[in-house]
Amino acid sequence: MASFPASFVRGGTSNGLIIDCAALPQDQAEWQPVLSSAMGSPDPYGRQLNGMGSGISSTSKICVISESNRDDADVDYTFVQVGIKGGDLDMAGNCGNMSSAVGPVAWDQGLANGIRKGDEMTVRMFNVNTSKIVHSTFSINAKDSKYEPCGEYSIDGVPGNGSRITLSFQDPAGSKTGKALPTGNTIDTLDFLPDGTKIQASLVDVANPGVFVRAQDLDIPGDITPDILGADSKIMARLEEVRRAGAQLMGLDPNVQSVPKTVLVSKTEGENSEMNIVCRALSMQQPHKAVPLTLALNLGTACKMPGTIPATVAIGVDGKDSVVVAHASGKVEVGSVVKDGNVKSVLLHRTARVLMKGEVFYTLEHSD
Structure with a gap:
C-alpha cells in the first residue's frame, strides 16, 4: 500500500490530519482518491473504520500546508472536509478549529517563520479556501523553541487544559461572497x-x-x-x-x-x-x-x-x-473589531495538540 507522512492532530473541538503539500500529488485534482482513502471514505456505513476518520464531520478533516510565497503570510494552508459516506472532498470553506493547529505544526516542521515575543510566536497564515489571512499566536518552550501544548487554558468540549492559541482573522468579511451581507439585507x-x-x-x-x-x-x-x-x-x-x-x-x-x-x-x-x-x-x-x-x-x-x-x-x-x-x-x-461599520478582525482562543506523527496508508481501489 502507498503512504504519506502526516501529523494526526486535535485542533479545538475537531481532529484530523495535517499534511505537507509536498507529500501529495502536484495536481490537486488527484488528491481525492488519496485523501478520501486515508480518512476511510467512501463508507456506506458512515463509520470510516478503514481510515483515520471516525464517522462525524468534525473528525473527518484535513489541512494541507506549505511554505508561503506571499509577503503577508508565512504559511499557506488548504482546509479539506472529507465526505464520510461519499468520499468527496469539499474545499469551499475554512475550519477555525483545525486552523488552530496549523501554525504550531507548520512552525515545528520548519515550514513557517514567525514573529517571536518572549515565549510566544505569531505565525501569519494564508487560508487558500477563503483567500484570507489568519494570525496564530501560540506558546513555545524555552528549551528548543518548539510549540508548547501544555498550559492552564481550557475550552468547552475538550477535557483537560492546554496552552492558549489565539487566532485573529484579518478582514474576515466576504470570505466567499465578497460582502458581509451578500444580499445587502440584514434579513x-x-x-x-x-x-x-x-x-x-x-x-x-x-x-x-x-x-x-x-x-x-x-x-x-x-x-x-x-x-x-x-x-x-x-x-x-x-x-x-x-x-x-x-x-x-x-x-x-x-x-x-x-x-x-x-x-x-x-x-x-x-x-x-x-x-x-x-x-x-x-x-x-x-x-x-x-x-x-x-x-x-x-x-x-x-x-x-x-x-x-x-x-x-x-x-x-x-x-x-x-x-x-x-x-x-x-x-x-x-x-x-468593527470600525466605521467595517469588520477589521475577529478573534478567538483555542487549544491544540499533536496526537501522533507517522505514515498514513491509503489505497486507490475506489478511484475511477
Whole structure:
C-alpha cells in the first residue's frame, strides 16, 4: 500500500490530519482518491473504520500546508472536509478549529517563520479556501523553541487544559461572497417549499458564510440536543431546504455542503446570564456537537450588526468587545473589531495538540 507522512492532530473541538503539500500529488485534482482513502471514505456505513476518520464531520478533516510565497503570510494552508459516506472532498470553506493547529505544526516542521515575543510566536497564515489571512499566536518552550501544548487554558468540549492559541482573522468579511451581507439585507425571506412556506433568515458572510434563523420560527427548542435534532428526519430535511435556499440567495452553489452552514439561534434564559446568545449549528447535514468556530466568529459579529436576526436575539452585547455563544457542549467567547461599520478582525482562543506523527496508508481501489 502507498503512504504519506502526516501529523494526526486535535485542533479545538475537531481532529484530523495535517499534511505537507509536498507529500501529495502536484495536481490537486488527484488528491481525492488519496485523501478520501486515508480518512476511510467512501463508507456506506458512515463509520470510516478503514481510515483515520471516525464517522462525524468534525473528525473527518484535513489541512494541507506549505511554505508561503506571499509577503503577508508565512504559511499557506488548504482546509479539506472529507465526505464520510461519499468520499468527496469539499474545499469551499475554512475550519477555525483545525486552523488552530496549523501554525504550531507548520512552525515545528520548519515550514513557517514567525514573529517571536518572549515565549510566544505569531505565525501569519494564508487560508487558500477563503483567500484570507489568519494570525496564530501560540506558546513555545524555552528549551528548543518548539510549540508548547501544555498550559492552564481550557475550552468547552475538550477535557483537560492546554496552552492558549489565539487566532485573529484579518478582514474576515466576504470570505466567499465578497460582502458581509451578500444580499445587502440584514434579513431576507426564504421561500423554499413547494407549499409556499416562508421563513426569515440573516445571510451573513464573516469568516465563513452562515444562514441564521430563529429556532422558534421552525418550532425547534433552542436548547435541543444534537442527537435529538439529528434523529428527526423531517426537521433535518427542512433545515437542509433552509440552507439551500440561503445558498441560492447568497450566490453560492446549494450542492456544496460545507458552505453556507445553518445556525439556529435563540435567547438566553435571562439578562443575568453570562451567555449572550444560544445556537445550534449544522455541518455537512449533521448537527454539530459544539459549533464550527468560523460560524461562531460569524455569529458573534452578526450580533453586533444592527437589524440582523442574531442582533435582535442576543442579550447584553451593547458596548462589549466580545460575545459569549452558548452551544451544545458549553460556550465559546469570540471578539471582533468593527470600525466605521467595517469588520477589521475577529478573534478567538483555542487549544491544540499533536496526537501522533507517522505514515498514513491509503489505497486507490475506489478511484475511477
